[in-house]
Amino acid sequence: MLRRVLAWAAAALIGVALGVGSAWATLEFGRAGFIEHYGSWAHSRAAGSQAAGPYTRAIIARDGLLALSARExxxxxxxxxxxxxxxxxxxxxxxxxxxxxxRWWSVTLYDADNYLVRNNDHAGSIDASRIGLDSMWSVRVSPVRGNAPHWLSSRAAGRDFSLTLRVYNPHRDFRASAETLPRLTTLSCAGEA
Structure with a gap:
């Protein structure tokens, strides 16, 4: 009798371990299955999709993205x-x-934990209302503003921060590509000669 109980307990533990392990692996590695790349930009075609299954929704929820539909x-x-x-x-x-x-767009800087950077610069996001919808634009991304007219503060962002571009109500002719999305250029890094 004790042998049978131990066998059931072992089987249950193995089942729980396999279930937790497979869920973790799906959440950790499954996001690559619905990511598209445009140059250095990554886009999730499942974000905001009503057709997203439970694993896709779990991945999106884990990353903290409360996404609107792709039309929005x-x-x-x-x-x-x-x-x-x-x-x-x-x-x-x-x-x-x-x-x-x-109709409108914004770029927001997030730290490695996908949170807004904690500093007092009040420069965590930039958008079309400040830059304009109809012209080429440029934003400095740095810990100090300097003489830049438009600035995203990376002060206290550390290493591995990210930039998120949100394109609201894209026109029918909007096509994402390395040429149509903003381009990031490194101007300098501290400690480099």
């Missing part, structure tokens, strides 16, 4: 510079782009 907004995230290096607070970047075929 498209979300693009940048984690690396043009050389494939993680974005770093010690660097100064220029983010520039053409007009975006949308």
């Amino acid at each position: 907004a498209l979300y693009f995230t940048l984690y690396e510079d043009e050389e494939g290096r993680p974005l770093d607070e010690s660097c100064v970047y220029d983010l520039s782009g053409p007009p975006l075929a949308a």
Whole structure:
């Protein structure tokens, strides 16, 4: 009798371990299955989709993205510079782009934990209402503003921060590509010669 109880307990523990392990693996590695890349920008085609299954919804919830439908907004995230290096607070970047075929857009800087950066600079996001919808634009991404007219503060963001571009009510002719999305250029990094 004791042998049978121990066998059931062992089987239950193995089942729980396999279930937890498979759920963790799906959440950790499954997001690559619905990510599209446009240059350095990553876009989740499942974000905001009503067809998203339970695993997809769990992945999106884990990342903290409360997404609108694709007709209402498209979300693009940048984690690396043009050389494939993680974005770093010690660097100064220029983010520039053409007009975006949308009703409105914004770019927000998040720390490695996907939270807004905790500093008092009040420069965590930039949007079309400050820059304009119909012209080329440029934003400095750095820990100090300097003489930049438009600035996203990376002070206290550390290493591995990200930039999220939200394109609201994209026009029918909006097509995401490396050419139509903003381009990030590294201007300098502290400690480099």
